[in-house]
Amino acid sequence: MNGIFSSSIGKKLIMSISGLFLMVFLLVHLIVNLMLLVGNGETFNRAAHFMATNLAIKVVEPILALGFIIHIIYASIITLQNRKTRPIGYINSSSNGVTSWASKNMYILGGTVLIFLVLHITNFYWKLKFGEVPTLSVDNGLIQMEDAYSLVSGLFVAYWWFDLIYVVGALLLGFHLSHGFWAAFQTLGWNNKLWIKRLEVVAYIYAIIIATGFSIIPLYFLILK
Amino acid sequence: MSKLNSKIPDGPLVDKWTKHKTALKLVNPANKSKLDIIVIGTGLGGSSSASTLGELGYNVKVFSYQDSPRRAHSVAAQGGINAAKNYKNDNDSIYRLFYDMIKGGDFRAREANVYRAAEVSNLVIDHYTALGVPFARDYGGTIDNRSFGGVQVSRTFYAKGQTGQQCLVGAYSALTRQIKAGTVTMYPRRDLLDIVVVDGKARGIITRNLVTGEIERHSAHAVVLATGGYGTIYYLSTLALNSNASAAWKAHRKGALFANPSFVQIHPTSIPVMNSYQSKLTLMSESLRNDGRVWVPKQAKDPRKPNDIPEEERDYYLERRYPAFGNLVPRDVASRAAKERCDAGFGVGPTGLSVYLDFRDAIKKKGKKVIESSYGNLFDMYEKISGESPLETPMRIYPAGHYTMGGLWVDYNLMTTIPGLFAVGESNFSDHGANRLGASSLMQCSGDGYFILPYTITDYLADDIKTPRIQTNIPEFEKTEADVKERIKRLLSINGKETATSFHKRLGKIMWDYCGMVRNEEGLKKALVLIKELEEEFWKNLKVTGTDSELNQELEKAGRVADFFELGKLLCMDALNRKESCGAHFREESQTETGEAKRDDDNYSFVAAWEFKGEGQEPELHKEELKFEFVKLQERSYK
Amino acid sequence: MNIKLKIWRQPDAKSNGRFETYPLNDVSSDMSFLEMLDYLNNNLIKEGQQPVAFEHDCREGICGSCGMYISGRPHGPQHKTTTCELRMREFKDGDTITVEPWRASAFPVIKDLIVERSAFDKIMQSGGFISVNAGAAQDANSILVKKKNADEAFDSATCLGCGACVAACKNSSAMLFIAAKVTHLALFPQGQTEAELRVKTMVAKMDELGFGGCTNTRACEAECPKGISISNIAKLNREFFVAKLKE
Secondary structure, eight states: OTTGGGSHHHHHHHHHHHHHHHHHHHHHHHHHHGGGGSTTSHHHHHHHHHHHHOHHHHHHHHHHHHHHHHHHHHHHHHHHHHHTTOSSOOSOOOOOSSSOHHHHTHHHHHHHHHHHHHHHIIIIIHHHHHSOOOEEEETTTTEEEEOHHHHHHHHHHHOHHHHHHHHHHHHHHHHHHHHHHHHHHHHHTOOOHHHHHHHHHHHHHHHHHHHHHHHHHHHHHHHHO | OTTOOOOOOOSOGGGHHHHHHHHSOOOOHHHHTTOEEEEEOOSHHHHHHHHHHHHHTOEEEEEOSSSSGGGSGGGGOOSOEEOOOOTTOSSOOHHHHHHHHHHHTTTOSOHHHHHHHHHHHHHHHHHHHHTTOOOOBOTTSSBOOBOOTTOSSOOEEOSTTOHHHHHHHHHHHHHHHHHHHTSEEEEOSEEEEEEEEETTEEEEEEEEETTTOOEEEEEOSEEEEOOOOOGGGGSSBSSOTTOOSHHHHHHHHTTOOEEOTTOEEEEEEEOOOOSTTOOOOOBOOGGGGGTOEEEEESSTTOOSOGGGSOGGGEEOHHHHHOTTTGGGOOHHHHHHHHHHHHHTTOOOSTTSOOEEEEOHHHHHHHOHHHHHHHHHHHHHHHHHHHSOOTTTSOEEEEEEEEEEOOEEOOOTTSBOSSTTEEEOGGGBOSSSTTSOOTTOHHHHHHHIIIIIHHHHHHHHHGGGTTSOOOOSSSHHHHHHHHHHHHHHHHHHHOOOSBOHHHHHHHHHHHHHHHHSSSBOHHHHHHHHHHHHHHHHHHHHHBOOOSOSSSOOHHHHHHHHHHHHHHHHHHHHHHHHHOOSOBTTBOBTTSBOTTSOBOOOHHHHOEEEEEEOOSTTSOOEEEEEEOOOSSSOOOOOOOO | OOEEEEEEEOSSSSSOOEEEEEEEOSOOTTSBHHHHHHHHHHHHHHTTOOOOOOOOSSSSSSSOOOOOEETTEETOSSTTOOGGGOBGGGSOTTOEEEEEOOOOTTSOEEETTEEOOHHHHHHHHHHOSOOOOTTOOOOTTSSOOOHHHHHHHHHHHTOOOOOHHHHHSTTOBOHHHHHHHHHHHHTSHHHHTTHHHHHHHHHHHHHHTTOBOOOOOOHHHHHOTTOOOTHHHHHHHHHHHHHHHTO
16 A cells, blocks of 8 residues: 555545545435425424434544545645646647536536535534524424524525525536546546446436535525525 | 678578577676677667567667657558468468568578578567567457468468557567666667778767757667668658668668668559658558459540449459459559559549559448448548548559668678678568568568577677777777768758758659669669769758757758668669569569569579779679579469 | 648747747648648748758658647547648638647657657656566467457557647646556456556656646547547556555
8 A cells, every 4th residue: 555645546546535425425415405395394304403413423424524625635736736747838729529628627616616615514504503593392392403494494585696606506516526426436447438438427417416406405495485 | 702601501491590599609698788789770670689688688779760669660560470370270381481481572582591580480479479469369369360461371460450560569668678677778869870880890880869969979899770671762652751771871881781772662552642742652451452453444544533434444454464363463563563554644543643442343242331341440541641432432542662672781690791780670681582471571570689689699799708898989989970970061061952851752753763663774774863963963952951959850851861862873773783573673674475574593593782882983793692492483473 | 722820939948939820821631731741841941941840750640759739639630640640631721720749747848849758668668568588488379368358458559659648638647648558468467467566666657757647537538549548547547556455
């Protein structure tokens, strides 16, 4: 294992593994959030409460944060190193029609997603964790849980431009994933001529699910509430 | 005569090499690293020589004009590499490969050399396979072979149409391994400008660093030339544009005899000249003639499109002249027949210098799919260049200069007449006689470098173990360097109006017209006058831009073209001297009643080795009689 | 046709370069791109100017010498084509064609359009071979190789070493070049013995020489004149991880 992570391929391995880990998180996060669209809010609140109190999730939470941090740090290291490899650029660089825009702009996409992430944490996670959010009592007072539903709906119903920001954020994330998903497998070496095409299709499906899934929520509150 | 001691060992053909090897002297490992060897060129001959000598422990220095050894022109060989493995169980053998080569060369090569080339061919295949060359394989995992160049057995190893490239990458990888090991030092982007001879022995070279323009001295105990052929003397040829004769020519001027310079193979199926700017003739594999039919219109200068010309107005001249072999006659015969039709005014295309190679009937018979799958990549290549699809309209082809059988005279040890100067691969004359068979060039240059030269050069160096490293500050180096610099100065100071390329084109046309596929006394004499005139004009009106202390491609070209003039004259002189037709050399005066080549074994069964006698002097001819003890001389007929 | 050429001119490695514009008339569509440059150079020489230096040799798409960034793409607009195979019929009358050298710190410009690609040779020297001496090989058929492996190895081995992959990659990565070599040799039983050492030394050399890392943009594959697939890179990664894990 000597020096694996200082090599260019090793650094990409870190990007790939942390990326895949974050992609699993995104899927879980989306499933929980889609509860917002079900019933009067209690389903979502129960799910949110479960996620906030479950021991396993509590253990995973710092790992998740670490995942984000590693992904961001290594993205920055790689990008900085790669930028040094071409001191004089081309004046004319036309597209070959094969290379996707997302693949060439992952750092920019990731950066905008990060800005969105900070906003998103301030909006919800921070408030739930450290702020004052009214609690509800269910199951005859057996469970005291925070009214996360009202927090979300409050924001999305009151401010239309927040809905817009969230939709844009979801789309940017989608683009990031459309490349990141199959590239993660490629970097791991789980690819060949046959699987490149398949993984690309799966990547698009995954990216579309994530992007539309997360876009539906603000749009739901904007239009229907 | 004393100049030419071929050193061919006595005894039965099969035992000659074995016996000879046993008698060769050895150098002990400790002494090898004290001996320096210079290798010029990194094609299959050069790379194989250098890597093997490095493996043996010699201190090797390799030079190439390219930026990387992997770009040498061996890379462009398409068809394959022969070996007498008999993997197809079709009763092939070393003897049969030897016999095919001797006969294919029209009995103008040495029996012993050709037999040895066939003998080591199997080792070459083993070595390339071990190096990871991806030869085509069968489903069982064994290597596949195909039949090539009209022989009756399948002995050609191939990697699609890129066998040369694959072998060269293999040879290059072995070379890089030695570079890493420190036994070989690579000097890329260097042009050899002269050979340094000390006390009658080759002891070093003068090179020009093509990036900085610096003139450098390099010394060694022995020098190996692996510099390829001189087919670019025709300007337009199938060769790489920078291929040149300068290294061999410098060796010649320093005392190495040049053998059979007029033996030049003209390949029949190349994409023809399209316009006056054309720089290169791209080869289309010989295999196309398996399905394509060659024809010209019966009416001279027929303005119609080929597909509008009805069957009865087409002249399938190969089928007409050679009913037995038809479109599959050997390269030289096909080339001459195409020239004959075009000269008679029946050629097609904008220049009138091409013939049709038509796949219409094959498509009708076998279906478009089959033809496409057989020749798809060649058709694509043709379409890229010409803009026409051979599936829709007939290909246009014309012969082009391809391979030079002639080269530096070497003895059985591959040593030239300058002691310590060796020549391998296409740069020597030894194995192909008057005509080379397909897929035997890769075989010969690899065999030379991997399994012949390392033994014979050791024999030479065994007498040199007490010679200390050659110093480069001795007068011989100083004198040669001064000569080289003087010549560069001369080239740069002419300050005329015409570029080296333009002179090269004009020389090429003279060579092609009078010393190409068909030669006659009158034409050759005329060519000698024309070349001399052009050469004089060159030295008066050449324009070279830039200086000598920078990367200067015009200067590089000018030096090479200047050498081509001298070689061109020798080529014509040799062709003039050989008043017979044999192999690729066709003298109009020596033909049968039906226009076929007529050999004259009584008077011309010899190797013509020319000695340089000084500037402006007639070269002296030395003859090495060819003795055929093991084969019976026959006439080639394809009727 | 009449065209305009915008070409990078740089007298040597140390000097600064700049673009020069040259109008060129009466260009035939049958010319190859390099013949068009020959034609331009001929005109320049006649006018007493220095011709444009560019590298070329075989002019049939196999030696890998030529390589220019033409109108925004390595080897020009045609797919799976080297610069020498490119024909002027790919362009239109009145076009302005930009011609730039390969740009990468690992490929410094020597003059005009010529760059130094010896970094590729250095990578090859670090381990791109099978260690076998001449004379040590056994019969070629004594080791069987699956046809599928041999064919795949051939596809990887078609690499010309032209450098278009590096030129195309936004990171100037040499991953496709190395991957093709590692894959080619790893697919043969003969190449197995030193496969782990090979992949490690070649990757280390690539990193050392200033090439960037791979970010999977696929630009290399799209511009490779031989169409070498990025599945080679996946294989390289696999080989690399396995080799490192076994350490």
